[in-house]
Amino acid sequence: MKAVVQRRYGSAVFGELAVPVPGKGEVLLEVRAAGVDMGVWHLLEGKPYLVRFLGFGFRGPKSPVPGRDVSGVVKEIGPDVTGFEVGDEVFGTCEGSFAEYAVAPVSRLARKPAGISFTEAAAVPISGGTALQGLRGVQAGQRVLVLGAGGGVGSYGVQIAKALGAHVTGVCSTSKVGLVRSLGADEVFDHTVADFTGTYDLILDCGGGRTLSRLRKATVEGGRVVLVGAETGGAVTGGFEKSLFSLVLNLFVKQKFVPLMSQERGEIFDELRVLIEAGDVKPAVGEVFPLSEALDAVDHVYSRRSIGKTVVAI
Structure with missing residues (x-):
């Protein structure tokens, strides 16, 4: 699969990796879009150094692929998964959404709001x-x-x-x-x-x-x-x-x-789904970049040029 690959802090390239396999309580997603925020920059650079002590990897990133906001389609179900089926359209967070496929825990997913695109849905979860x-x-x-x-x-x-x-x-x-x-x-x-x-x-x-x-x-x-x-x-x-x-x-x-130490849980994302479907909230999507330019999307956010939420479309 195509993906942004990061082996050490401060360096990443666009390349290829094997498709990941979902474990217990996880699903494999065909990623359609990934949100970008300053958190992605921090994890790419490993700065501030405090993030290295918070479980993201001390000498290098634990995840070989950056990106956390995600929207996509369930392609494979891991062991002990209930509530989701192959073909479901979902949004939420995972580790490694800057790729064509990503594994996500079902505890951090919700059904994609009706009436919005995958690009819009990917702009929602963390922010x-x-x-x-x-x-x-x-x-x-x-x-x-x-x-x-x-x-x-x-x-x-x-x-x-x-x-x-x-x-x-x-x-x-x-x-x-x-x-x-x-x-x-x-x-x-x-x-x-x-x-x-x-x-x-x-x-x-x-x-x-x-x-x-x-x-x-x-x-x-x-x-x-x-x-x-x-x-x-x-x-x-x-x-x-x-x-x-x-x-x-x-x-x-x-x-x-x-x-605020915000939590990432499916029930929180489901609350947002309700607000979106009621018309009370509309994702404010700014610039949209292709996967091959995901690192440019991160630079765009870091430069504070973003109006609304920047998104990478897969």
Whole structure:
């Protein structure tokens, strides 16, 4: 099969591998599309070095193929699999989706939403699931601020918060203002012109560029700041220290900081399927690259040129 092959951190090529065999609780997928986010870049480069201690491989990547978001068709069923059959159209996460075939645990799959393409479905799992988990507990009428609203997680954050009945403010760069407005944001701030104002019941921080002090001052007493990630740290921790500091800050302030460690489970992806089929959420797909240009897709995301979610079509 054709695949992006990675034997060591910092280097990958487009080549060929044997088709993998599903094990217990797994299925073999004919991959139709794979989502791309900053997580793929981190695992390709092995940076920050913290990711090497989190089970992805210390000296080199455990998976020879990068890519985790996936949509496709079940081609083979492994032992002890129930709930899926050959021919089912699914989406979710796996290890190694930048390939024509990939093995996925059924615990991380759900049926593909009706009415959308495989390309759109591949843009959903990680980014949509992260946004959904970060917005748990939002009530109708509350004010929600989404920082990085034009990116993968942020584009879902705007839509899910609106579906929950919140008043939503999005913050993004100039090129993404149109997208964020089209997603239903009540207010949009172009941070290259002027930063956001006001106070909010919940801030979904997908950008990582604001200080904890700035975020706290923009949050009402008893409100929450959900820290999705930071791309402003060094090679060792990659900004994770901000999450650690926020836990200490929780001891002294009336707002609550929540460093989000999102989970990847089939039932979460099924919640997203329901929202999509109801018309409350639409995958915001930006650039689409062929498999042979998957590494270019990763560079595109790393350069922060992505508007919405970048996808590799197989």
